[in-house]
Amino acid sequence: MSGGSYSYVYCRVEEECVNRMFDSQLNEMMKDLVKVLHDLEWWQSSDTGEDxxxxxxxxxxxxxxxxxxxxxxKQIESEFEKTKDELMKEFKYLNDDE
Incomplete structure (x- = not known):
């Protein structure tokens, strides 16, 4: 078994959540999420590529x-605004006085 960078969370989600949601759509979504979590873990463990x-x-x-x-x-613009606000706080020490 490869992976490990996320402590095999995809296995725990599969064991604890897949087919245990009491809703067929949520069961399917959890199964699909396990695939994403698996591929994330294997990528971060250098077992597969980012692609x-x-x-x-x-x-x-x-x-x-x-x-x-x-x-x-809209989501992108919101994230840009958050990043801009964070950067403005970091560089607040640079006043117009200089």
């Missing part, structure tokens, strides 16, 4: 996240 993980994420998101391009754009 394998990114493919799994893309497949998961396409299936479960019904977002529009506008939704994604």
């Amino acid at each position: 394998t993980y990114r493919r799994a994420v893309t497949e998961f998101k396409k299936k479960w996240f019904k977002q529009t391009k506008i939704d994604v754009q």
Whole structure:
């Protein structure tokens, strides 16, 4: 067995959650999430490449996240604003006085 960088969390999620959600759609979602967690762990443990993980994420998101391009754009803009605010706090010591 490879992996280990996330303490095999994908195995625990599979054992504890898959087919135990009392809802067929949630059971299927958990099964799909296990694939993402597996590929993340194997990538971070250098057992597979990032491309394998990114493919799994893309497949998961396409299936479960019904977002529009506008939704994604809003999310990106929000993240940019958060990052900008954090950076402005870090560089606050640089006043206009200098």
